[in-house]
Amino acid sequence: MSCQMRMEYKSCKQPEVNYRKGLWSPDEDQKLRDYILMHGVRCWSAVPAKAGLRRNGKSCRLRWINYLRPGLKRGKLSPQEEETILKLQSKIGNKWSLIALHLPGRTDNEVKNYWNSYLKQKTSKPQESDTHSLKNSALNLSIPRLTKLEELNDQILSCLKDSEQSVTPSTGDGSPKGMAADHLPKVLFADWSSFEQDNWESLFNLDDVRSSQVDDAIVLNGFKFSNTYNDF
């Protein structure tokens, strides 16, 4: 949580209103997008009132993160992305937000939905085995229950090391990128909001992303990109 958020923590509370539920209309989307692009987000619970929406803050946050924010990839997951999901899920379990962090432009909701579909397929065709090394990953029930983020990231990094023989990213100082990322500033909203979809694609050289796929792609131009974007 940023300092500014802390300063404004106290003043976030908004009066209860009769919140609207269900699908978002284009008009609501526009209002939310306009508001956030203009003002950023310091307190989600204050956003609906200020943006003129009859939604609760959580709903706005979810809508922004899963649908409206710039840089989101739409459409079907690539085989590489699917593989990444399966790989990470087998290592760290259902940590969707963490897994999504390694899939630029994808949300935890998307990852989760993919996994649920995958599980359905898996259970409907129980005897059909995968052709690669992931065949045991999907329903692996022996995943240790890890609670600390550092442990999870360690798991991810070691997992990725196993499979990245052809790609050995370097930050120039010899340290692993994932480690370096921890010391990088998160991208500011002002910088972030200036990203156009096209820029995103060119910035995230998709071929590079595909080859290294995970953990490298979120570190760009000295910024660490977070999938949650709450520290604006």
Next chain:
DNA sequence: AAGGGCGGCAACCGCCTGCTT
């Protein structure tokens, strides 16, 4: 053409965590 089944996706719900007072 109609309607039933199914899959994908969007959104809600409830719990947990972290912060402030």
Next chain:
DNA sequence: GAAGCAGGCGGTTGCCGCCCT
């Protein structure tokens, strides 16, 4: 240290469109 609040996250549900019969 306890209470209250906001944000984050995973599980779940419900809607919608497509496909098959």
